[in-house]
Amino acid sequence: MNTQVVLARRPSGIAAATDFRIERSAVQSPGDGQILVRNRFLSVEPAMRGWIADTVGYAPPVPIGSVMRALAAGEVVESRHPSYAPGDLVTGWFGWQRYATVGAGAVVRTVVERDLPLSLSLGVLGINGLSAYLGLTQIGQPVRGETVVVSTAAGAVGSAVGQIARRLGCRTVGITGGDDKVLQCLEHFGYEAAFNYHNTDLDAELTRACPDGVHVYFDNTSGSISDAVHRRLALGARVVLCGTAAISDWTTWPTGPRVERHLLVRRARMQGFLVFDHAPAFESTIAVLAGWVRAGELRVAEDILDGIEACPDAIAGLYRGENRGKRLIRL
Amino acid sequence: MNTQVVLARRPSGIAAATDFRIERSAVQSPGDGQILVRNRFLSVEPAMRGWIADTVGYAPPVPIGSVMRALAAGEVVESRHPSYAPGDLVTGWFGWQRYATVGAGAVVRTVVERDLPLSLSLGVLGINGLSAYLGLTQIGQPVRGETVVVSTAAGAVGSAVGQIARRLGCRTVGITGGDDKVLQCLEHFGYEAAFNYHNTDLDAELTRACPDGVHVYFDNTSGSISDAVHRRLALGARVVLCGTAAISDWTTWPTGPRVERHLLVRRARMQGFLVFDHAPAFESTIAVLAGWVRAGELRVAEDILDGIEACPDAIAGLYRGENRGKRLIRL
Numbered sequence: 001m002n003t004q005v006v007l008a009r010r011p012s013g014i015a016a017a018t019d020f021r022i023e024r025s026a027v028q029s030p031g032d033g034q035i036l037v038r039n040r041f042l043s044v045e046p047a048m049r050g051w052i053a054d055t056v057g058y059a060p061p062v063p064i065g066s067v068m069r070a071l072a073a074g075e076v077v078e079s080r081h082p083s084y085a086p087g088d089l090v091t092g093w094f095g096w097q098r099y100a101t102v103g104a105g106a107v108v109r110t111v112v113e114r115d116l117p118l119s120l121s122l123g124v125l126g127i128n129g130l131s132a133y134l135g136l137t138q139i140g141q142p143v144r145g146e147t148v149v150v151s152t153a154a155g156a157v158g159s160a161v162g163q164i165a166r167r168l169g170c171r172t173v174g175i176t177g178g179d180d181k182v183l184q185c186l187e188h189f190g191y192e193a194a195f196n197y198h199n200t201d202l203d204a205e206l207t208r209a210c211p212d213g214v215h216v217y218f219d220n221t222s223g224s225i226s227d228a229v230h231r232r233l234a235l236g237a238r239v240v241l242c243g244t245a246a247i248s249d250w251t252t253w254p255t256g257p258r259v260e261r262h263l264l265v266r267r268a269r270m271q272g273f274l275v276f277d278h279a280p281a282f283e284s285t286i287a288v289l290a291g292w293v294r295a296g297e298l299r300v301a302e303d304i305l306d307g308i309e310a311c312p313d314a315i316a317g318l319y320r321g322e323n324r325g326k327r328l329i330r331l
Numbered sequence: 332m333n334t335q336v337v338l339a340r341r342p343s344g345i346a347a348a349t350d351f352r353i354e355r356s357a358v359q360s361p362g363d364g365q366i367l368v369r370n371r372f373l374s375v376e377p378a379m380r381g382w383i384a385d386t387v388g389y390a391p392p393v394p395i396g397s398v399m400r401a402l403a404a405g406e407v408v409e410s411r412h413p414s415y416a417p418g419d420l421v422t423g424w425f426g427w428q429r430y431a432t433v434g435a436g437a438v439v440r441t442v443v444e445r446d447l448p449l450s451l452s453l454g455v456l457g458i459n460g461l462s463a464y465l466g467l468t469q470i471g472q473p474v475r476g477e478t479v480v481v482s483t484a485a486g487a488v489g490s491a492v493g494q495i496a497r498r499l500g501c502r503t504v505g506i507t508g509g510d511d512k513v514l515q516c517l518e519h520f521g522y523e524a525a526f527n528y529h530n531t532d533l534d535a536e537l538t539r540a541c542p543d544g545v546h547v548y549f550d551n552t553s554g555s556i557s558d559a560v561h562r563r564l565a566l567g568a569r570v571v572l573c574g575t576a577a578i579s580d581w582t583t584w585p586t587g588p589r590v591e592r593h594l595l596v597r598r599a600r601m602q603g604f605l606v607f608d609h610a611p612a613f614e615s616t617i618a619v620l621a622g623w624v625r626a627g628e629l630r631v632a633e634d635i636l637d638g639i640e641a642c643p644d645a646i647a648g649l650y651r652g653e654n655r656g657k658r659l660i661r662l
Contacts, residue, residue: 222591241595255586260553264572264603272595 002027004067005096005311007052013249015052017313020068028101030080035107037090037100039074042329043122044314046155046220046245055250067095068311073111073121074100089114091121096311098331109282113290120293123156123326124300127275129289130282131242132160135273136218137168139240144169146215147234149206150191151225152245154181154301156326159189160289161218163298166190170216173209175202175225177321184324188299202228213237213266221246223256230262237268248319301325333358335398336427336642338383344580346383348644351399359432361411366438368421368431370405372635373660374453375645377551377576386581398426399642404442404452405431420445422452427642429662440613444621451624454487454657455631458606460620461613462573463491466604467549468499470571475500477546478565480537481522482556483576485512485632487657490520491620492549494629497521501547504540506533506556508652515655519630533559544568544597552577554587561593568599579650632656 004023011019030036051069054061062069072094076084081104084090089111094100111121123129135157142148148165152158153174162172162185174185174194185194193209195202206214206228213234219226223246233239247254263270292298303323305314310329318327335354342350361367382400385392393400403425407415412435415421420442425431442452454460466488473479479496483489484505493503493516505516505525516525524540526533537545537559544565550557554577564570578585594601623629634654636645641660649658 219591222589226591241591244591244595247589247592250592253588256589257584258553258578258587259590259601260550260557260572260575260603261578261581263601264575264605267603267605267608269600269602270590270594271600272591272593272598274595274598277598 001025002097002099003308005308007062007064007066007068009064010054011052014049014319015315017316020312022309027099030078030101033081034101034103035076035081035084036078037074037094037102038077039072039094039098039100039331041073041119041122042096042311042331043071044318044327044329046243046318048315053251067097069093070096071108071122071127072100073118089118091126096308098308116290116293119302119304119328120300122328123302124160124293124298125286125289128156128326129160130278130285131157131273131275133164133285133289134275134278134281135240135242136161136164138278139271139273140216140218140238142168142170142216147171147173147210147212148216148218149173149175149210149214149229150218151175152220153191153194154184154189154324155220157242158218158220159301159325160298162189162191165216181324184301188301197225203231206232216240218242223247227257230259233262233266233268235266237266239268239270241270241272245319303327304330306330332356333428333430334639336639338393338395338397338399340395341385342383345380345650346646348647351643353640358430361409361432364412365432365434366407366412366415367409368405368425368433369408370403370425370429370431370662372404372450372453373427373642373662374402375649375658375660377574377649379646384582398428400424401427402439402453402458403431404449420449422457427639429639447621447624450633450635450659451631453659454633455491455624455629456617456620459487459657460491461609461616462488462604462606464495464616464620465606465609465612466571466573467492467495469609470602470604471547471549471569473499473501473547478502478504478541478543479547479549480504480506480541480545480560481549482506483551484522484525485515485520485655486551488573489549489551490632490656491629493520493522496547512655515632519632528556534562537563547571549573554578558588561590564593564597564599566597568597570599570601572601572603576650634658635661637661
């Protein structure tokens with residue numbers, strides 16, 4: 001039997017546990033060209049909020065009554081596709097369910113790093129690490145000696161951005177939402193400065209931590225955190241827009257201080273980034289990241305919940321800021 | 332005797348006529364390394380508002396009691412610098428005055444297009460044409476077949492942007508602030524579509540005029556015009572931030588709809604542009620623009636006021652939208 005987490009209704013704002021229901025059904029046998037995957041880890045992403053919302057986004061919203069769209073990592077248990085064999089480990093769009101019967105188009109990649117924990121293939125060796133590396137290097141283009149500021153600095157993407165920027169010779173400054181996360185930033189992820197936006201004067205902290213201004217801002221939040229960073233942009237700064245975690249709802253479009261004058265006076269650039277635009281670079285980038293993980297040079301924090309019953313509340317939990325690293329559901 | 336327009340007090344918002352006073356004084360003889368320029372044309376720019384304001388900008392604000400900072404074009408009447416001789420035509424930071432005694436650092440360039448009207452050296456062959464060409468090509472990077480939207484489409488910069496974009500094979504859409512300017516855009520500057528933001532539903536017009544979305548937005552305004560364009564950005568769009576004419580005051584920072592989500596979902600880029608960052612490209616660009624002007628392929632509109640007495644109200648007039656082309660003061 002299969003167990004599936006189904007979208008029960010269209011949430012208003014952040015998806016709540018009550019917007020989902022858990023269903024049981026028969027496992028579907030793979031048809032020609034399909035594979036049957038037994039999911040081991042289900043991913044929980046801030047972006048899921050956008051996959052459900054009925055607004056303009058990257059892809060059509062998840063239909064009501066459908067299995068929740070999600071990346072997952074699992075093992076091929078049956079294959080009717082020549083590229084996959086039972087025992088292969090794969091990641092892909094397998095959804096919040098125990099078993100997925102999918103075509104090859106749903107597979108993101110075959111996991112070749114079998115010496116490393118499979119969970120990493122959804123985080124630092126998955127779209128989080130790829131977003132961090134490719135967003136930072138392709139859009140942020142940091143130069144040795146520059147100051148890189150990261151919002152959600154202890155999160156799955158942010159923690160990797162901070163460490164990669166430091167490897168590239170930059171000063172790294174992390175903004176996060178908890179005192180324990182500040183400690184994690186400083187001691188675990190090597191930020192040179194970090195602070196909790198809840199209990200600090202952001203303008204004062206940024207002025208102190210970024211005496212030459214902010215050269216690269218890796219923005220996972222938008223909102224008032226970003227407003228403070230925009231005021232400190234250096235000449236020629238680059239802002240990587242990777243997520244908008246601080247905005248709970250775009251159906252009533254939020255307002256904020258206008259950015260045009262900051263960007264104009266500083267001749268700065270602000271650019272949206274979506275990791276899937278960079279698919280040709282995935283394998284080579286994962287090889288680099290895996291090498292750093294093996295060498296202990298890229299540290300990872302995971303926030304693993306057990307059992308598919310943890311799914312419905314998991315997105316809301318992210319937005320409550322309760323995770324301490326990449327959030328996953330272990331089956 | 333010299334006549335000078337002096338900044339009398341720090342304006343609140345747009346500079347009014349009463350923020351200046353006209354003074355007479357003796358003409359200063361040039362010292363060693365200096366030249367004496369008799370100004371023929373004084374420039375009036377929307378950016379002057381920023382040169383006076385006591386806020387963070389490109390340069391320190393014009394001090395109270397000083398000659399108003401301005402670009403001007405004139406003739407060298409006396410020279411104690413080896414690079415300049417009496418009779419040379421030059422443009423530079425000569426200020427709102429009849430005579431300027433300056434060092435070589437104040438000269439932007441020697442005007443070599445002596446077959447063309449000197450007034451053009453402050454407009455289409457000066458920073459306006461340079462901003463249009465370099466902002467569009469370096470930051471906007473338009474590709475044949477794309478849709479380019481221009482705000483202040485009939486202005487000194489905008490009218491050149493529209494014509495250059497059309498030469499590059501783009502569809503051009505102009506937004507302007509008067510029905511006569513709409514006509515000017517369509518009949519004089521070759522826009523394929525143009526409309527008056529005062530009496531139209533901008534969202535509806537943009538949807539009609541830009542069925543594939545907006546690939547390049549050359550933004551001279553910020554404000555609600557830009558907000559409407561941001562909602563129509565195409566995938567991978569580029570926004571060139573060249574001016575913020577629609578915002579009368581940044582001392583109380585204005586708010587507007589947040590741009591982050593638009594840029595993120597469309598993987599679009601927004602970047603500030605200052606023409607003086609591109610000085611090495613000035614001479615070669617002016618040669619190209621002058622060629623087009625001579626061939627009648629780049630059309631120009633000028634709005635020339637006579638006499639230095641026209642200076643004090645000239646900036647406010649720009650913001651009232653009364654000019655029909657590049658505004659200049661002829662002495």
